[in-house]
Amino acid sequence: MSKFLRNVQFQIFLLPILFFYTVFTIYPLLKSLLLSFTDFDGYVKEYNFVGLANYMKIFQDDAIVSGISYTLIFAIASTVLITVVAIPLALILDQNFATRNLHRAIFFFPSIPSGLLLAYIWGFILAPISSGVLNKVLKTLFGLGPQPWLSDPVLAKVSTIVVSAWAGAGWHAVLYLAFLQAIPKDYYEAAAIDGASRWQQIRSITLPLLAPAMTVSVMLLLTGGLKVFEIPLALTKGGPGFETHTITQVIVLRGITEVQYGLASAMSIVFFLIVLVLAFVQVSWMQKREEGIQ
Amino acid sequence: MNGGTAGRKWLLDVLMLPFGLLTFFPFYLILINTVKTPTETAINPMSLPKNWDFSNYIKVFEETPLLRSFGNSLFITVISVLLMVLIGAMAAYPVVYNPNRLNKVIVVYLLAGFLIPFQTTLIPLFELMTDFGLINKLWGLIILYMGGAVFVFFLVSGYMRTLPKELSEAAIIDGCSVWGVFWRIILPLLQPITMTSIIYQTMWIWNDFLAPMLFLNSQDKATLVLQVYKAKGEFSVNWPLFMTLTVIVLVPIFIFFLFMQKHIVKGIVGGAIKG
Numbered sequence A: 001m002s003k004f005l006r007n008v009q010f011q012i013f014l015l016p017i018l019f020f021y022t023v024f025t026i027y028p029l030l031k032s033l034l035l036s037f038t039d040f041d042g043y044v045k046e047y048n049f050v051g052l053a054n055y056m057k058i059f060q061d062d063a064i065v066s067g068i069s070y071t072l073i074f075a076i077a078s079t080v081l082i083t084v085v086a087i088p089l090a091l092i093l094d095q096n097f098a099t100r101n102l103h104r105a106i107f108f109f110p111s112i113p114s115g116l117l118l119a120y121i122w123g124f125i126l127a128p129i130s131s132g133v134l135n136k137v138l139k140t141l142f143g144l145g146p147q148p149w150l151s152d153p154v155l156a157k158v159s160t161i162v163v164s165a166w167a168g169a170g171w172h173a174v175l176y177l178a179f180l181q182a183i184p185k186d187y188y189e190a191a192a193i194d195g196a197s198r199w200q201q202i203r204s205i206t207l208p209l210l211a212p213a214m215t216v217s218v219m220l221l222l223t224g225g226l227k228v229f230e231i232p233l234a235l236t237k238g239g240p241g242f243e244t245h246t247i248t249q250v251i252v253l254r255g256i257t258e259v260q261y262g263l264a265s266a267m268s269i270v271f272f273l274i275v276l277v278l279a280f281v282q283v284s285w286m287q288k289r290e291e292g293i294q
Numbered sequence B: 001m002n003g004g005t006a007g008r009k010w011l012l013d014v015l016m017l018p019f020g021l022l023t024f025f026p027f028y029l030i031l032i033n034t035v036k037t038p039t040e041t042a043i044n045p046m047s048l049p050k051n052w053d054f055s056n057y058i059k060v061f062e063e064t065p066l067l068r069s070f071g072n073s074l075f076i077t078v079i080s081v082l083l084m085v086l087i088g089a090m091a092a093y094p095v096v097y098n099p100n101r102l103n104k105v106i107v108v109y110l111l112a113g114f115l116i117p118f119q120t121t122l123i124p125l126f127e128l129m130t131d132f133g134l135i136n137k138l139w140g141l142i143i144l145y146m147g148g149a150v151f152v153f154f155l156v157s158g159y160m161r162t163l164p165k166e167l168s169e170a171a172i173i174d175g176c177s178v179w180g181v182f183w184r185i186i187l188p189l190l191q192p193i194t195m196t197s198i199i200y201q202t203m204w205i206w207n208d209f210l211a212p213m214l215f216l217n218s219q220d221k222a223t224l225v226l227q228v229y230k231a232k233g234e235f236s237v238n239w240p241l242f243m244t245l246t247v248i249v250l251v252p253i254f255i256f257f258l259f260m261q262k263h264i265v266k267g268i269v270g271g272a273i274k275g
Helices: A003-012 A015-035 A053-058 A062-093 A100-111 A115-126 A133-142 A153-181 A185-193 A198-209 A211-226 A230-236 A247-257 A261-293 B006-033 B038-043 B055-063 B066-097 B101-115 B118-131 B138-160 B166-173 B178-189 B191-207 B210-215 B224-234 B239-274
Strands: none
Touching (some): A003 B066, A003 B178, A015 A261, A015 B101, A015 B118, A015 B138, A062 A153, A062 A211, A062 A247, A100 A153, A100 B006, A100 B239, A115 A133, A115 A230, A115 B224, A115 B239, A153 A211, A185 A198, A211 A261, A247 A261, A247 B210, A261 B101, B006 B239, B066 B178, B066 B191, B101 B138, B118 B210, B138 B210, B191 B224, B191 B239, B224 B239
16 A cells, blocks of 8 residues: 555544534634624624724623623632642542541542532522521521622622532542652651651652642633633522623623624633633743742 | 551541531432422421422422433433544544654644633634524534544543554554554553543533533423523422432432542543643
8 A cells, every 4th residue: 555545544534523623613713703803793694893892892891891800710719729628638538547438439529510500509508598508507506697698799709619619629639639649658758767747748748749730730720710600600690790700601691692792702712811821821830830849 | 648546547537527528418408308398498408307208209200301301411422422532532543653744733733722712612603503503403512512522632642652553563564454453453452541531521511501501492402401400490499399300410420420430530630640
């Protein structure tokens, strides 16, 4: 068989992925970019170029501005909270104790079902009326009146972040756990012979060797956090007002529901840039940090 | 760090107990409230029910097309995941076994996809799906998900590079075709990473909400997650009935978790270290 024919046979294997990826990812991306400079409203297949007008409108649109600010707060706060919980959790789940496997399963399970389901379950616990489970507990224990967990601007933000942390911490603990188990045992033995305490061992062996895991985990959390949609939607429907509206929700609202394709496209391009910049800054900063530590 | 005395081990069991209970508490809560009346749930949400009444379980099946939705979810997930894994593995084959300049460019082209959020492509996708008449079609959603084959491609091509090349080279010398080598030699060797890919993509597609919400609008096409979303509006005043629905929807996920836990953990590890 000629070399050329063999090459052609090999290249055929790439055709399906190139087709689907181009049609369902690259083409829509470029189309979004194009639409973001137009006044396309979705009904008439004709449109005019309006320059940066849509991009200007973004910053005058309260829903969009709230959407961006809440999504950024959510992404950063949930990343910090989950990281702060997951690392100690992984350190504990790495120890040898009787119920270790049971605890691993319990903490891990919430990351398996859909966020929508989990958030609805929490909606029952956080119901702002006095029949809400948490409010009942607070009343019995401390005689506190009902707290508006999901209808106060600040509490609603906190609640959605805490529920997300509950759902995601176990998954990230498992990720850290994997890296912990890859650390050779003789590092600890050598340190113990040198008289290092358990805490010193954690500080000078474990945590530095976890730095690469942290880069990966934080990147997944940040990019995932920016794409958040279901948990706030199910808990607060984006309210009160636009306080817990996510970027995704705004794109669906302005784009699909109100058919303002131009504005929603500009919004989605800005979103892409936010993801790009934040991921780039975080990864390059944390990789530099890894080099500094090791 | 597996040292420590017997006393210390006990300490961790006791120390972790409240945290474990707290994490599990929401699941306990929905379970016990499926067998209560709405009034009892409102008055005593946390206590065990006075009378165990399982009629909600029957009612949920009567009032929502749950089996239908389960079938839709199963159909979409199984077909999408199988196709995605096949397409992803196929693409990795020439990149690893027939490297050339063109393929290097293609890899960079595919790599760019990782940072493009689905949300950014949403408006044109909606237009595209409408134009192709793929709205409210299970197959439409499956085709849409095929973009996700890129993730499988990267998982598989990383793994494929670690495979020994001798087997496939020997097969080619013996006259096996390019296509035959892939099916008979490469694909069987990929089994561990195929398992990881299947688990990742299954969890994504089974749990996905955004795409079904946008692209499936009639109740008979709804996936399980979408069915829960629709039911939340209808049962909003009847928490026990809604909890029952949630518990039923959680059953397949729980079974998947029990059987796959080990593989899922391995998958996270494999994916994270390569990613």
